[in-house]
Amino acid sequence: MKRLLGGLLAFPFSVLAAEPVVTATTAAAPVVGSGIGGQLTQLVLGLLLxxxxxxxxxxxxxxxxxxxxxxxxxxxxxxxxxxxxxxxLVLVQVGNEQILLGLTPGRITPLHVLKEPVTLPTTPQPATPEFAKRLLELMGNQKDKP
Structure with a gap:
């Protein structure tokens, strides 16, 4: 992993080191794509890379x-x-013990070690019909108002 990362970081420097040799051998040949379009293409390809x-x-x-x-x-x-x-407030289980922790930005405080583990319900409780009726009433009232 370190070898791969080192190779990727060294690649741009090896290209820069080889540039004077390439430009010295091709100095007599006309440069293709040296205009604004060629520079823009090179810039976009470098950015994508x-x-x-x-x-x-x-x-x-x-x-x-x-x-x-x-x-x-x-x-x-x-x-x-x-x-x-x-x-x-965070409830964590360490082994067979459950510990209630208080978390603040600068401190973690153990508040209580539970004697009996707390079990969470496996199925969520459905909403009561009274709540659904009240919600529909409120939504109906909102439609009537301008």
């Missing part, structure tokens, strides 16, 4: 980061609740 390299390296980095095994995870996030713009 750099953008392709950036996206390719980002894709490769994502693939390498997710390649590790996930079986050995000891800490699991059970639930999280926002208390404010930057404060949160």
């Amino acid at each position: 750099v953008l392709g390299l950036i996206f390719g390296l980002a894709w490769l980095l994502r693939r390498v980061q997710h390649a590790g095994p996930r079986q050995g995870q000891v800490i699991e996030l059970i639930s999280s609740r926002a208390l404010g713009a930057r404060d949160r």
Whole structure:
């Protein structure tokens, strides 16, 4: 990986080092595409090459980061609740214990160690019919108003 990255970084410098030799041998020959169109084409192709390299390296980095095994995870996030713009309550499970943590921008505080683990419901609870009726009433009232 380091060898590939080093080769990609050294490539532009090797092209620059070889440029005087190429221009010295072709100095007598007329230069094709030296106008504005040739320069613009060279600029666009260079930009596409750099953008392709950036996206390719980002894709490769994502693939390498997710390649590790996930079986050995000891800490699991059970639930999280926002208390404010930057404060949160987080319930984590470490082994057989569940710990309630308070998170602020500069601090993580253990608030409580639960004696009995909290179980989450597996199916979401459906909305009550009263709520659906009230919502339809409110939506109907909004249509009547100009």
